Amino acid sequence: MIRVGFLIVALAVAAAVFGPSLTPYDPTSQTLSQRLEPPSRAHPFGMDELGRDILSRLVSGARISLIVGLAVVSVSSLIGMMFGSIAGYFGGAVDDVISRVIDVLMAFPGILLAIALVAVLGPSLTNVILALCVIGWVGYARLVRGQALRAREFEYVQAARALGAGPARIVVRHVLPTAFPAVIVQATLGMAGAIIAEASLSFLGLGVQPPTPSWGTMLDAGRSHLFDAPHLTLFPGMAIAVLVLGFNFLGDGLRDRIDPKARI
């Protein structure tokens, strides 16, 4: 499974990096006479409601999905690791404050807070990334806090403290590395979550705005053409599902390798 996941993700990355220069059509150029045309040899995935080549738009959309995923996962994991390690290592009042903030943010179901934030800040790619980071860091913080709570009791950490190492050095050099494997697994699964979340927001009209090609926006446009042009819905959805499945395979595989107990 991990190999299948890796292959899917590698293909998506290759499409995002090299795809736009390889596709024969401009993803934003319109040929209204060919609007809603079904798949053909010239346009394997057909044409959309404005006569744009769906395959070219999917390839460009891969870039948006991966950029959102990478940005959300990098920023969220950095913030989460920072607050999680501070809470876990120092404990006491600092831990109480950070943990209460985590509790409150976790009290919001899934993507609801992101919807609320984008609704008030206005729909845009930057606001989507910002909103997903606001909800995303919490999971990493909780994970790293747990690891740091354990790690601070390890003998080598106590030895470093006895040798006079400062808290920052201990956290960065000794505590955080114990959490890295779990964070990497969470980040891989988090890529899948961020891609779905971005597509959900774009599908609701709250994410990336036209004419920028995003898989969620393409799906939203396809909703009005379920009867006359189902290919508008079929291909963008398939792209999201396959990429998310790829990251889930990769994340599950990594978890099995890092923690064999999770394999059952």
Add this chain to the structure above:
Amino acid sequence: MARYLVRRLILTIPVLLGVATLVFALIHLVPGDPAQAMLGEGATAEDVTRLRTSLGLDRPLLVQYGSFLGGVARGDLGTSFRSGQPVVREISRRFGDTAILALCAMSVAIAVALPLGIVAAVFRGRALDHAAMTMALAGISMPSFWLGPLLAILFAVRLGWLPVSGSGTPWHLVLPSITLGTALAAILARMTRSSVIEELRELYVMAARARGLSQIRAVVRHAFRNSLIPVVTIIGLQFGAVLTGTIITETIFAWPGVGRLLITAINTRDYPLVQGCILFISVTYVAMNLLTDLTYGLLDPRIRFE
């Protein structure tokens, strides 16, 4: 149990206060003047001032906050900017439909996931297990905003068996329930499988097998019942995901629930209604988590004595 109940209820208060504070802050995150944003660029200065006053935005922030919390405590979430109706009335009118959809989706998920998880556990490592778990992973990976339209294309457009959207008959519920329940079914199937596998390793199950009970009987009579505790917890905790999922599902199938009300409110910049819907969904989620914890404490005495 009473002490556990009181302690758990007290722990919920700061969370609810935090949720209310965040929802209150939402309107103040609107770039520029929220009243101007709600009325649009063409509004006169007089209209903007009048709306600011009616929303209470001209008062000091602390007074606004106190008034908001007081209103929430009394069940008053303000008035919808577009319809002029109290927000609570707008939400309560739609909540029944959302609750029906969420319950049907959960029923679909449980009906599919439990047998799938048990079969995967019993045939662990074999083709049936791999097939069931690949299906589960595909279910998790398949976004509802794709699955919904696909089901609509197949069962409504091509076969004509079910209505594409709307409400009114039980048939209208079928596609939205399957769409909303699929991801939960996938999560539950994985959880049921792990939980049954854990139980099958227990000595009492091995003793039952040694007494001559068949594998199926050992699972059904012994392992399954005990493996239900974590599964029940996940069902409760996933209620929040189902509630959030209704936002997309109701939008796809034009189902008249709170989720669709929220999206309509966002599109019309009806911020009091947006705040009300977000607060309502979040508080329902916190209440469901609390209920799950209490049920868990009831099922497993170790939890309440910790």
